[in-house]
Amino acid sequence: MTPSARLQSAIELLDAILVAAKEGGASADQLAKAFFAQRRYAGSKDRRAVRELAWQAIRRFGERPESARSAFVALAEEDVELANLFDGSDYGPATMGADEPRARGGPLPLWIIPHLSDLIETHERPALLDRAPLDLRANALKTNREDVAAQLPDADVLVQTSHALRLPTGYQVENHPLLLDGLVEIQDLGSQLIVDACTVRPGMTVLDLCAGAGGKTLGLAAAMKNDGHLIASDTNRNRLDQLKPRANRAGATIVETRLLNPGREIDMLSDLVGHCDVVLIDAPCSGSGTWRRNPETRWRLNPVRLDRVLREQEKLLNIGAHMVAPGGHLVYAVCSIIANEGRGQVSNFLKSHIGWRAVEPGVGAGRPEGDGIIVTPYHDGSDGFFFAKLAKP
Numbered sequence: 336m337t338p339s340a341r342l343q344s345a346i347e348l349l350d351a352i353l354v355a356a357k358e359g360g361a362s363a364d365q366l367a368k369a370f371f372a373q374r375r376y377a378g379s380k381d382r383r384a385v386r387e388l389a390w391q392a393i394r395r396f397g398e399r400p401e402s403a404r405s406a407f408v409a410l411a412e413e414d415v416e417l418a419n420l421f422d423g424s425d426y427g428p429a430t431m432g433a434d435e436p437r438a439r440g441g442p443l444p445l446w447i448i449p450h451l452s453d454l455i456e457t458h459e460r461p462a463l464l465d466r467a468p469l470d471l472r473a474n475a476l477k478t479n480r481e482d483v484a485a486q487l488p489d490a491d492v493l494v495q496t497s498h499a500l501r502l503p504t505g506y507q508v509e510n511h512p513l514l515l516d517g518l519v520e521i522q523d524l525g526s527q528l529i530v531d532a533c534t535v536r537p538g539m540t541v542l543d544l545c546a547g548a549g550g551k552t553l554g555l556a557a558a559m560k561n562d563g564h565l566i567a568s569d570t571n572r573n574r575l576d577q578l579k580p581r582a583n584r585a586g587a588t589i590v591e592t593r594l595l596n597p598g599r600e601i602d603m604l605s606d607l608v609g610h611c612d613v614v615l616i617d618a619p620c621s622g623s624g625t626w627r628r629n630p631e632t633r634w635r636l637n638p639v640r641l642d643r644v645l646r647e648q649e650k651l652l653n654i655g656a657h658m659v660a661p662g663g664h665l666v667y668a669v670c671s672i673i674a675n676e677g678r679g680q681v682s683n684f685l686k687s688h689i690g691w692r693a694v695e696p697g698v699g700a701g702r703p704e705g706d707g708i709i710v711t712p713y714h715d716g717s718d719g720f721f722f723a724k725l726a727k728p
């Protein structure tokens with residue numbers, strides 16, 4: 336493909352991503368896969384170039400542009416090489432008109448800025464949209480970090496936690512035997528810190544209330560040395576189904592999965608009420624801490640959605656609190672940098688749950704944020720997370 340044809344393809348791909356973001360359709364990654372499946376003539380270099388262009392536009396505009404062309408026309412104002420590709424050639428985009436619409440605004444949606452944690456000062460914001468590195472967790476059930484590092488000379492050891500390694504952005508690890516055989520898991524440093532904050536031990540009863548596909552469940556199983564009772568629950572069957580093969584691959588034998596009906600969570604967990612040493616609530620959230628991995632999700636978030644997740648988080652905190660044994664701990668986490676999802680939720684919880692208190696999560700990174708900790712791409716090199724550890728009287 337010519338460079339102009341690649342740009343035209345990126346415009347078409349971005350248009351599909353814009354429509355899906357507006358109408359709640361498939362994710363940008365899924366759309367890119369389908370897009371290239373229908374264009375077999377595009378070689379791997381073409382695909383990479385088209386994707387990079389589309390993602391450059393996604394990262395650049397926090398507000399959803401009117402059209403893909405308006406986004407690229409605006410980008411071309413800042414980039415002569417890109418401007419030259421609007422050449423009207425056979426498979427390329429038409430030449431630019433002086434008065435055509437141009438996308439406006441910065442990388443963050445304007446409405447969200449007042450909702451961000453006070454710690455996200457202006458100079459920290461660009462890092463929220465930087466390309467993310469690839470973090471791994473050495474699975475202590477099968478190996479140790481030193482052995483993994485010896486087999487991955489490109490990996491850096493991350494000192495903030497005892498199992499984390501970092502590979503350069505874009506490193507291809509998908510078919511590596513270490514991953515296929517369950518010796519490592521792909522897991523961002525921030526998620527690993529949340530597992531650390533749970534300080535689980537062998538023999539404990541632990542509930543991972545919003546386990547999803549079990550990224551943190553597997554970390555908990557390793558920390559418990561496969562000894563104890565680890566329940567992974569979620570309301571989403573598809574995600575929970577992914578956990579079973581992952582647990583097999585990782586050699587995690589203590590995981591019990593439990594599919595919950597929304598609204599009946601406490602009934603379905605009734606045997607655990609007041610029995611758990613640790614409950615992890617990795618709650619559904621805005622995802623604002625992972626914009627660097629999924630930048631198009633900024634275009635899907637709006638005040639109504641934010642309000643909905645805030646209510647869900649409050650509900651889950653109340654459910655989780657029921658499950659904790661006296662003297663046990665609840666760890667609340669969100670991959671968000673929005674104050675109300677993090678410090679706000681925990682502050683409200685502590686006001687309405689007499690006797691509960693926040694304790695030090697005791698992790699090797701982050702900054703205090705209200706009664707918890709916040710880690711951010713700029714400050715900690717991780718995705719953005721808020722987490723807090725709460726002790727039951």
Ligand SMILES: C[S@@+](CC[C@H](N)C(=O)[O-])C[C@H]1O[C@@H](n2cnc3c(N)ncnc32)[C@H](O)[C@@H]1O
Binds near residue numbers: 548549569570597647
């Ligand atoms: C942030 S994700 C969890 C990610 C997962 N812990 C991991 O480490 O990969 C939040 C999860 O909460 C689940 N969820 C939403 N409402 C729920 C509810 N009422 N009870 C349990 N899980 C719920 C969602 O289906 C989603 O999988």
